[in-house]
Amino acid sequence: MPRDLPPLGSTVWVVGDGYIPPGGSGADPALHSHESICMLNAGDVDAVVEISVYYTDQEPAGPYTLAIPARRAHHQQINALRDPEPIQPGRDYCLVIRSSSPIVVQHTRLDSRQSELALMSTIAYPAA
Amino acid sequence: MPRDLPPLGSTVWVVGDGYIPPGGSGADPALHSHESICMLNAGDVDAVVEISVYYTDQEPAGPYTLAIPARRAHHQQINALRDPEPIQPGRDYCLVIRSSSPIVVQHTRLDSRQSELALMSTIAYPAA
Amino acid sequence: MPRDLPPLGSTVWVVGDGYIPPGGSGADPALHSHESICMLNAGDVDAVVEISVYYTDQEPAGPYTLAIPARRAHHQQINALRDPEPIQPGRDYCLVIRSSSPIVVQHTRLDSRQSELALMSTIAYPAA
Amino acid sequence: MPRDLPPLGSTVWVVGDGYIPPGGSGADPALHSHESICMLNAGDVDAVVEISVYYTDQEPAGPYTLAIPARRAHHQQINALRDPEPIQPGRDYCLVIRSSSPIVVQHTRLDSRQSELALMSTIAYPAA
Numbered sequence: 190m191p192r193d194l195p196p197l198g199s200t201v202w203v204v205g206d207g208y209i210p211p212g213g214s215g216a217d218p219a220l221h222s223h224e225s226i227c228m229l230n231a232g233d234v235d236a237v238v239e240i241s242v243y244y245t246d247q248e249p250a251g252p253y254t255l256a257i258p259a260r261r262a263h264h265q266q267i268n269a270l271r272d273p274e275p276i277q278p279g280r281d282y283c284l285v286i287r288s289s290s291p292i293v294v295q296h297t298r299l300d301s302r303q304s305e306l307a308l309m310s311t312i313a314y315p316a317a
Numbered sequence: 318m319p320r321d322l323p324p325l326g327s328t329v330w331v332v333g334d335g336y337i338p339p340g341g342s343g344a345d346p347a348l349h350s351h352e353s354i355c356m357l358n359a360g361d362v363d364a365v366v367e368i369s370v371y372y373t374d375q376e377p378a379g380p381y382t383l384a385i386p387a388r389r390a391h392h393q394q395i396n397a398l399r400d401p402e403p404i405q406p407g408r409d410y411c412l413v414i415r416s417s418s419p420i421v422v423q424h425t426r427l428d429s430r431q432s433e434l435a436l437m438s439t440i441a442y443p444a445a
Numbered sequence: 446m447p448r449d450l451p452p453l454g455s456t457v458w459v460v461g462d463g464y465i466p467p468g469g470s471g472a473d474p475a476l477h478s479h480e481s482i483c484m485l486n487a488g489d490v491d492a493v494v495e496i497s498v499y500y501t502d503q504e505p506a507g508p509y510t511l512a513i514p515a516r517r518a519h520h521q522q523i524n525a526l527r528d529p530e531p532i533q534p535g536r537d538y539c540l541v542i543r544s545s546s547p548i549v550v551q552h553t554r555l556d557s558r559q560s561e562l563a564l565m566s567t568i569a570y571p572a573a
Numbered sequence: 574m575p576r577d578l579p580p581l582g583s584t585v586w587v588v589g590d591g592y593i594p595p596g597g598s599g600a601d602p603a604l605h606s607h608e609s610i611c612m613l614n615a616g617d618v619d620a621v622v623e624i625s626v627y628y629t630d631q632e633p634a635g636p637y638t639l640a641i642p643a644r645r646a647h648h649q650q651i652n653a654l655r656d657p658e659p660i661q662p663g664r665d666y667c668l669v670i671r672s673s674s675p676i677v678v679q680h681t682r683l684d685s686r687q688s689e690l691a692l693m694s695t696i697a698y699p700a701a
C-alpha cells in the first residue's frame with residue numbers, strides 16, 4: 190500500500206488533438222477506433238471532473254461531469270460520453286478538463302480505420 | 318457551457334520534429350500522410366497566431382499567420398499552409414508558434430507511406 | 446565521460462494510461478505486447494524506486510520496489526513485475542513512481558495484438 | 574522572417590526510452606528503423622551540443638558532440654552517431670543532452686521491424 194502522499198497533479202488540463210476516427214476494423218470491440226483520457230486521482234478525496242469540449246465552428250459543449258473516487262484510476266473513452274450530448278466521430282475538437290482536486294491526465298488515441306491499429310499518447314497539458 | 322476561465326496555456330510553443338512524409342497510401346484523403354498542430358484558444362479574446370518554420374540549411378521562413386477565435390479549436394495541417402510559401406514534404410523542420418494570447422498546442426503526425434498508417438503525438442513545448 | 450551534473454529529474458512521476466494489451470502476434474518475444482517505464486538515474490547516488498499501481502475498482506497495489514544504480518538506465522517492463530503480485534493484462538491502471546533521488550521517467554507501450562505493431566510513448570508527468 | 578526572440582528552451586534535456594530497433598523492413602532507407610532527437614536552436618548564437626549515453630550495465634559513453642548554428646533545426650539520427658563509438662541496436666539506453674545555449678528537443682522512433690512502420694514521439698524532459 191502506498192504511503193500518504195499530497196494530492197498529485199493539476200486541477201486544469203488541456204488536450205489539443207481531439208478526434209474520434211470514424212469507423213474501424215476488426216471484430217474485437219477493444220480494437221475499434223477510440224480516444225481516451227486516462228486520469229489518476231491519487232489523493233484521499235473524491236474528485237469531481239468537468240470536461241468541456243471546444244469545436245472549430247460552434248460554442249463549447251458541456252460540461253460532461255464524472256466522479257473519480259480517492260485513490261482510483263479512471264480511463265474515460267470520449268466516445269462513451271453521452272450527457273449532455275454524444276461527441277461525433279470525424280470532427281476536430283479540444284478538451285479542457287477541470288477537477289475539484291488535483292489529478293493527472295494522459296491522452297491516448299487508438300486508430301483502426303485501416304486493417305492494423307495505430308496508437309498515439311501524450312501527457313496532457315497541465316494548465317493550473 | 319464552461320464557466321469563465323482565465324486564458325489557458327502559453328504564448329510561445331515549439332515543435333521539434335517537423336517532417337511531412339512524402340506520399341501516402343489509400344484513396345481516403347483523411348488517411349494521406351500529414352502533420353498537424355492542434356491548437357485551443359480557450360480564452361475570451363481572439364488570438365493571432367504566427368508560425369515560423371526553421372530549417373537545417375536556410376534562414377527561417379514565415380511567419381505564416383492565422384486567427385483562432387475566442388473559445389475555438391483550430392487543427393492546422395502543416396501541408397495546407399500556403400502563404401508565404403508551401404512547406405515541402407520530405408524535409409526536416411522545426412516550428413515556433415507565437416500567439417497574441419495564451420493557447421495550447423499539440424503536435425501530431427499521421428504517416429501512411431506504407432499500406433497501414435502510423436501515428437505519433439505530443440503536447441508541444443511551452444516556451445514562455 | 447559526462448562531466449559532473451546535479452541529479453536530473455524529479456522524485457515523483459505519474460503514468461496515466463497504464464494497460465498491458467492482452468496477447469500479441471509474432472514469434473519474436475521482443476515484439477510481444479508490453480508496456481515499459483524507461484528510467485534514468487543520472488546522479489551519483491543509487492536510487493530506490495517504489496511503484497504504486499492504481500486501479501479502477503480496488504485499493505492501490507504495491508509498492509513494487511527496484512534499485513537503479515548511479516549513472517544507469519533502467520527500462521522496466523510492467524508485465525515483468527512480480528512482487529507483491531503480477532499486473533494483469535487487459536486491465537486499466539495508473540502508476541505513481543517515487544524515487545529516493547531524482548530520476549527521469551518515459552512511458553512506452555508496444556501493442557502487437559494485430560499482425561503489425563503499434564507504438565506510443567510520452568515523458569511521464571513529473572509531480573514533485 | 575521571425576522577429577527577434579530570446580533563446581527558447583532549456584540547456585539540459587533527457588530522453589528516457591532510447592532503443593534502436595534491430596533491423597527493419599523495406600527497400601526505402603527512410604523507412605529503416607531509426608531513432609532521432611530533433612532539435613531547434615532558435616537563438617542568434619550557435620549552440621554546441623553534447624550527448625551522453627547511459628546504459629544499464631556500464632558507465633555512460635560520450636560525449637558525442639555536434640554544433641547547431643543559430644536559427645537552425647537539427648534532426649540527429651542516433652544510429653548515425655559514430656564518435657567516440659557507434660550505439661548498438663537492440664540495447665536499452667537513455668540520453669542526456671546538454672547545450673551551450675537553450676534548445677528544444679523532441680524524441681522520435683520509427684520502428685519497421687514488422688512489415689508496416691510504427692511511430693512514437695514526445696517532447697524530451699527539460700531538466701534545467
